[in-house]
Amino acid sequence: MRTSALRPTEHPLGYLLRYWRQARRMSQLALAHHAQVSPRHLSFIESGRSAPSREMVITLAGALQVPLRERNDLLLAAGYAPAYRESDLAGPAMARVRAALERVLAHHEPYPAVVMDRHWNITQANRSAEVMFAHLRGDPPASATANVVRLMFDPRELRPHVVNWEQVAPALIQRVHREAVGGVPDPATRALLAEVLSRPDLPAAWREPDLAATVLPIIPVIFAKGGVTVSYFSMITTVGTPQDITAQELRVESFYPADLETERHRWT
Incomplete structure (x- = not known):
């Protein structure tokens, strides 16, 4: 959230506090109670x-x-001054986190797993994920993107190979809203959604999040290409009690077989 939309007389901190109060659906009284400060002081x-x-x-x-x-x-x-640093994932400060991520990815073999940043860009992948995406995207791939949302919506990329795309696409939009860091999509995430949803062949209803619309407990994604059909559901892992921006924004998406045929399949 930035202060570029401030009215000339509006205080920057007050504007941001009201923004987050509204995002959390909290009144001044409720926030004062949670923060253990007086409502009068918070108002000031x-x-x-x-x-x-x-x-x-x-x-x-x-x-x-x-x-x-x-x-x-x-x-x-x-x-x-800012209190929280944003470390380079490849740097020494993140060595333990990086080692943990590599361990999670390796231990998830022979099934795919990827690490994504705040905006759904893939930063790491295990061998099975690399082979799976290479198979689905072709050689060479249609684009240079490593963004999961763009890949799923691009008709030159994964979209033609998702058998149940009409189910998966709106569910993915809901996920982007639901799994946004802090529960509120930031400007870059909103821009990403606007970009992929601007395609003229998409239903207008998809442009609004409906977080209560899911009927099934899970919606697997079914990929099919070149005689290979696999069905996966996924689970998300985040870093607990992070004190670094990079660590907080990382997510591991691990794919699990949704049927016996997929369980037997090996990406080699």
Whole structure:
């Protein structure tokens, strides 16, 4: 969330606090209760009449369950330096996280698994996932993207090979909204959705999230190409208690066989 939409008289921190209160459906009274501050003091902070301490900004962000990247935005809006760093996944600070990810990917063989960032870009994949996507995308692939959402909606990429695409595509849109970091799609994620949903052959109803629409407990994705048909459902793993932006935004998607034929299949 950025402050570019601020009205001239609006205080940057107050604007961001109100944004997150509305996203969490919390009143000032409810937030004050959760943060253990007086409603009057919170009202003064939102209006810009009171300058909160650094600790107070962090307390309010925690009560609102604001993601780490956006907590830095709150601190900057209040005039403080960011508190949370964003490490390079390939750097020494993330060595243990990287080793854990590699272990998870390796242990999930012979089934596919990938690591994605906040915006659904694949950053790592195990051997089975690499072979599966290479088979489905062809050689050479139609595009250079490694973004799962773009791949699923692009008629030159995975879309023609998804047997149940009419079920999977709207469910994927719901997932993007539901699994957004902090539960609120950021501007880049909203732009990604707008991009893929701008295709003229897609139903207009898909442009609005309907998080209560799923009927089945899971919707597997069924891929079919070159005489090979596989059906997978997936599970998502995140890093627990992260204190680094990169760590918080990483997700491992592990694919599990949805039928016996897929369970027997090996991507070699």
